[in-house]
Amino acid sequence: MLLAAASELTYHTVNCSALNAEELNREQGFIDLLGAYSRCVSVLNKSSEQTEMSVSVCTYCTRCFKVASQFPMCRDTFSQLPQLVNDITRILYFKNLPKLCCDAVDCISEMASDSNLQNSFLQKGAIWHLLTFMFSYDYTLEECGVERSEEANNQEVLNRLAKLSVKACARLGGYYEGDLSTPENTAAKCLFVKLLTPYVAEQLSEEAPHQLLKTLGSNCETPYMVWDNSTRAELSDFLDTMCNHKESVNLETIGLTFSSHRNELIVGNIFIRVFNEQPHYTIKNPKGFLSDLLEYIKTNNPLSNILDEKNVNSFLMVLDALNNLILNNPGLEVHCIGHFDLLFSLLRVETIRLVQHSALNTILTVTKNNECVTDIANSGVVVYVLLCFYSTPSDRMMILDILITLSTSSTIVKDILNKGGHLFAVDLLCNGDNESGVRDKSAIFLSRLMTEKLSGPRLRLALAQILPLAIIDTMRDLPSSTVRLLDNDQENPELVWNEKSRKYIFGNINKISREHYFALRQNPKGVIKLPDTSLLLSSPSNETVVAGVYLRLFNNNPGWNVRRPKEFLSELLDTCISSMTKEKNDKLEIVTMSIVKLLEAQPHLCDQVPALGHIPRLCFQLSLLSNPDVPKSVLMIMHQLSLNEICVGCISQTECIGPIKKAMQANSSLICVSSETLSRMFAAKKDYLVKQALDVDLISYLVGLLDGRLDGVEGSARAKAQIVKALKTMSSSLSYGSLVQSQLDKLPTWSSYKDQNHDLFISSAPSMPYLMGVQSTGGYLTEGRSNSATSNIPPPLIKKEFSPY
Numbered sequence: 001m002l003l004a005a006a007s008e009l010t011y012h013t014v015n016c017s018a019l020n021a022e023e024l025n026r027e028q029g030f031i032d033l034l035g036a037y038s039r040c041v042s043v044l045n046k047s048s049e050q051t052e053m054s055v056s057v058c059t060y061c062t063r064c065f066k067v068a069s070q071f072p073m074c075r076d077t078f079s080q081l082p083q084l085v086n087d088i089t090r091i092l093y094f095k096n097l098p099k100l101c102c103d104a105v106d107c108i109s110e111m112a113s114d115s116n117l118q119n120s121f122l123q124k125g126a127i128w129h130l131l132t133f134m135f136s137y138d139y140t141l142e143e144c145g146v147e148r149s150e151e152a153n154n155q156e157v158l159n160r161l162a163k164l165s166v167k168a169c170a171r172l173g174g175y176y177e178g179d180l181s182t183p184e185n186t187a188a189k190c191l192f193v194k195l196l197t198p199y200v201a202e203q204l205s206e207e208a209p210h211q212l213l214k215t216l217g218s219n220c221e222t223p224y225m226v227w228d229n230s231t232r233a234e235l236s237d238f239l240d241t242m243c244n245h246k247e248s249v250n251l252e253t254i255g256l257t258f259s260s261h262r263n264e265l266i267v268g269n270i271f272i273r274v275f276n277e278q279p280h281y282t283i284k285n286p287k288g289f290l291s292d293l294l295e296y297i298k299t300n301n302p303l304s305n306i307l308d309e310k311n312v313n314s315f316l317m318v319l320d321a322l323n324n325l326i327l328n329n330p331g332l333e334v335h336c337i338g339h340f341d342l343l344f345s346l347l348r349v350e351t352i353r354l355v356q357h358s359a360l361n362t363i364l365t366v367t368k369n370n371e372c373v374t375d376i377a378n379s380g381v382v383v384y385v386l387l388c389f390y391s392t393p394s395d396r397m398m399i400l401d402i403l404i405t406l407s408t409s410s411t412i413v414k415d416i417l418n419k420g421g422h423l424f425a426v427d428l429l430c431n432g433d434n435e436s437g438v439r440d441k442s443a444i445f446l447s448r449l450m451t452e453k454l455s456g457p458r459l460r461l462a463l464a465q466i467l468p469l470a471i472i473d474t475m476r477d478l479p480s481s482t483v484r485l486l487d488n489d490q491e492n493p494e495l496v497w498n499e500k501s502r503k504y505i506f507g508n509i510n511k512i513s514r515e516h517y518f519a520l521r522q523n524p525k526g527v528i529k530l531p532d533t534s535l536l537l538s539s540p541s542n543e544t545v546v547a548g549v550y551l552r553l554f555n556n557n558p559g560w561n562v563r564r565p566k567e568f569l570s571e572l573l574d575t576c577i578s579s580m581t582k583e584k585n586d587k588l589e590i591v592t593m594s595i596v597k598l599l600e601a602q603p604h605l606c607d608q609v610p611a612l613g614h615i616p617r618l619c620f621q622l623s624l625l626s627n628p629d630v631p632k633s634v635l636m637i638m639h640q641l642s643l644n645e646i647c648v649g650c651i652s653q654t655e656c657i658g659p660i661k662k663a664m665q666a667n668s669s670l671i672c673v674s675s676e677t678l679s680r681m682f683a684a685k686k687d688y689l690v691k692q693a694l695d696v697d698l699i700s701y702l703v704g705l706l707d708g709r710l711d712g713v714e715g716s717a718r719a720k721a722q723i724v725k726a727l728k729t730m731s732s733s734l735s736y737g738s739l740v741q742s743q744l745d746k747l748p749t750w751s752s753y754k755d756q757n758h759d760l761f762i763s764s765a766p767s768m769p770y771l772m773g774v775q776s777t778g779g780y781l782t783e784g785r786s787n788s789a790t791s792n793i794p795p796p797l798i799k800k801e802f803s804p805y
Contacts, residue, residue, distance in 0.1 A: 003036055004053050007060040014067050021068040025077055030068065034084055037061040041087040046096055055100055058091060062103040069110035079116040085124055092129035093243070098157045099150075105130065105164040112171035115183040121172065122188060122251060128242040130165040130172075131195065135236060137162035139214040166209035175205040187251045194255050195235060198269040199224035223275035223283070231258045265314045268292030272317045279324035286329045293322045294339050301342070302349045312352060319346075319358035326365050333366040337375045340366075344381035347388055356392045360385075364398055367405040377411040383524045386421040389428070390517045396428060400441040407448040413455045420516050420530045422449065422459055426466055427513035430486065430506040443479035450476040465533045466509060469548030470495040473563055493554035494562060496543070509533075544587050547571040551594045558597035569598060569605050573614040576637070580621045580630045592633040599640045606644035615641070615650045622659040631663035632670060639673050642680035649686060657692035661701060671705065672715040675722040678702075682729040690736040699743045702727060707749040724753045 010033060014021040024030060040054040040061070048055055065084065068074040078084055091097070091104040108126055111117040121127070136158040141148065150156045170176055173192055174184030192201040196216075203212040219228045238256050242249075265272040268289045275281065283289050296318050300311065307315060326333045336343070343366075346359035363385070366372045376382065385406075388399050403421070406412045416422065425442045432438035446463070450456045450472075463472045470490075475482040490497040512531045520528055544551045547568045554560060562568050572595045579585040599606055609615060622634040638656075641647040657678075664674045678698075681689055693699060702723045713719065727750070730740045744750045 003040075004056045004060075007033075007036065007057045007064070011060040011064045011067070014064050018071065021074060022071055025068065025071070025074045030065075030074070030077055031081070033061055033064060034081055034087075037065075038083055038087050041090055044091070044094055044097070046094060048094065048097060050097060050099055055097060059100055059103055062088065062091070062100070062107050066103070066107040066110045069107065069113065072114075075111065075114040075117060078111060079114055079120070082120065085117070085120040085126075089121065089124040089126045089129070092126060098154070098161050101133070102157065102161050102164055105133070105161065105168050109164065109168040109171050112168065112182050115185070118172050118183065118185050118188070122185070123248050125242060125245065125248075127169065127172065127188065127191065128239050128245075130169050132236070132239045132243065133158075133161050133165040134213055134216055135162075135232065137213040137217055139210065139217055142210060162213055163209045166204065166212060170204040173204060176207070177205075180207070191251050191254060195238075197225055197227070221274055223270045223278060223281050226260055226264065226271055226274065228260060230260055234258055265317055267296050267318060267321070270321075272314075272321050276317060276320050276324060279328055283325065283329070286325060286332050287335055290322070290325060290332060290335050293318055293325065294336070294342065297322070297346075298342055301345070302352060302355060303345060312355075316354055316358055319355070319362060323358070323362040323365050326362070331369075333369045334371050336366050337372060340372075340376050340379045340381055344376075344379070344384045347384040347391075350391045353392055353394075356388060357395055357398075360388065360392070360395050360398050360402065364402050364405075367402055370408075373406060373409050373412070376406065377409040377415075380415060380525070382406060382412050382415050382421075383419045383520070386416065386419055386424060387517070387521055387524065389424045390514070396432070396438050397436065397441060400425075400428075400438070400445050404441075404445050404448055407445070407452065410452055410454045413449055413452045413459075416449065417455055417459055417462070419520060419524075419528065422446065422462060423509070423513045423516055423531070423533075425449075426463065427509050429482070431510050434483070439483045440480065443475050443482035447476050447479040462533070464548075467505065468495050468497065470563070471497070491553070493549050493551075493557060493560045496550060496553075544590055546575050546591065546594070549594075551590050555590065555593050555597055558601045562598075565598070565602055565605055566608050569595070569608065570612050570614075572598065573609075573612065573618075576633065577614065577617050577621065580624075580627075580633065583627075585627070585629065588629055588633055592636055596636055596640050603643065606641055606647050609641060609644075609647055610650035615647065616654050619651065619654040619656045619659060622656065622663060628667055631659075631667065635660070635663060635670055635673050635677060639677045639680075642677045642684075645684050648681050648684040648689075651681065652684075652686040652688045655692065657689060657698055658696040661696055661698050665701075668713050671713055672719040672722075675702075675705075675719045675726065679722040679726040679729070682726050685729075685733070687733055687735040690730050690733045690740065693730060694736060694739055694743075699727065699730070699740060700747065703744070703747045703749050706753055720753075728754070 010024075010029075014024060024033075036057060040057040043054045044058065065078065065088075069078065088104050088107055091100055094101065108121055108130075111121070138155050138159060141153075141155055141159060148156050150160070167180075169188075169192065171180065171182045172185060173188040174182050175189075176182065189201065192204065199222075200212060200215060203215070206212065215225070215227065216232070221227075235256065235258075242254075264274075268291075270283070270289055270292075275283075297315070300307065300315055300318075302312070302315065305311075326336070343359060343363060347356055349355045349359075367376070382403075385399055385402055389396060392399075403416070403425075407416075425446050428438050429442040429446065430439075432442060446459075449459050450463075452459075460472060460476070471482065471485055474485055486497075486502070488497075489499065512533065516531050547564070547570075549562055549568055554562075572591055575587065576591045576595060579588040579591060618634050618637060621630050622638075624630055638651065638660075641651065660674055660678065664671050682693075705723055706720055727740070727744060731737050731744060733740065744754070
């Protein structure tokens, strides 16, 4: 009894003052205390009770050692007393003394501040007992919310023991920071990871042990932990075995593989199967997990490794996990930058279609980030996506979605064109499955490519060799209507499309695309020559097509609203002038007629002609009389342009009056249209035109025409009226009117016309019928067509002294 009282007194003496503990250490009192401690520990057994004297002595001695462990000098002394570690560890065997075990565990926790003592407890197997105590925890008692005490409820003692055991394990491994920190013990940490799983071992760093103990006592399946009755039973059996193991063991060689984990793929301490089933589960370190997944993909790449069925399934699971991780962690995709060569290389695994499918899924996810798109562009790997059009036909919709997203990069658009990716898209547009939506999606993709500022115009020119321009422009502006336009017959000035043309073009584009695919597959990274498609789209031999417009159909329907009238006009003028320079100019007449009818239908286009630069070239051609068709064509165009003041202003800057006079002299059939053209031009009040007329003596020539030289010329009455009007307009010129009038006064013929009103000879209708060989309709003193009904009002009276003839 005195020993019990003495041990209790020693504890209280040390506990009340730190100096007493150090004094006891200096007087070697702990050695004597250890002697009594060892004797009492040696008599403990599984039938011992808490009230026994030996248990009481062990309790107070243990507490005394715990208090003294706060001081470094005391811990140094304890580290030189191996029997102390043995005795404390031996107490842990007696589960029938939970309160004494609590004191022993608490003492171990305090002594763990010394690295030597840490290793000593580990070597003596204290850790097996500490882990065992954790499974005695009842979390329902903690969460029930009722009052409880250790005297009334033994489970409360066991719960305290479990919590103290968690603390002791954490201090033995060096998990805590701050006031509870202890030296890090790598061996202990590795052991905890092996036995408790990395997820639970990481929770040892938390000072509140309730959640950890609850996890160990519950069944759960999360990406971090697969834990159930079987894993608990296997761990308990293992711990019981180790507790009864008498010899020391090398902790580094100890390992335990749970049966439920044997078939699980674990990457970065994450159960991949469970993560794919629970993709929304919060991952604590997604960036680190992403790096682990990419490292696994790099190590097990099917291109450099032969994978069996199990490994293939594991590889597919990792790819799915990568996609799920990025999808559920916005912004994480930027950490894939630098790894796109690896990800896109998986598209070459044609022997395993599922690998290609999973890789495409991941690529589709990362391309939503602009930084990733930029890095993909710099990597030059988009060609592998293009090859998937034919290697994985079931994924074509996904491939198109990827390419549509990537088309925001001008570099990638250029790369797609250089690799001939547009040919594959056109093939899908023409020959794809209607029900799957591939055709509509292909149209959207091509539309995106054409709207790109740098390479879009180049693509439009390339597509113009495959499909009619009307379809291409519709696809660019309204891709949703493209498929309907392709599948229906059309015949209008801009599109002649029927079953025969569909069959020919669709069949040939499929053949060309397939051949190009095999060539590209052989050398995806090299420079490859694109197939020639220039002969794929050919117009009927009897049709003249300019800027995608069939001129025959347009001339029959000039009111047709062409899609790009300015471009159409420019190309018509270019074609016209080009035809004028050729000896054989079969197109000149139909092209000229199209120009005139276009300007008639859309007069505002005349405002654009001077800026196009064709007027000086037309005037130059007018002076060339070697081919009579050329002046006729030029005068027809100028006749229409003369209605526009801006065009007349541009014409006045060229030497045009002289060539017009020569054309009239050379071909009397041109006199009527020429005289009306001159009348309109002079009406614009451009003095320089009057000066040209004076320089080439046009006035005397025109008056001479009035003096009977128009006999037999079709439309002579109208021509005379226009000539008189032109001469009168010239005479009103501010700069040169007096010179014109003086010349007119010298010509006797003019006196017969100068005071007459010739308005009735002039119609607002164009004089084209004279040149087109179209019979004019009968009218009142005019041979032109009139838009108004014949007037019933008599003509004005003419002075008797004048006669028009």
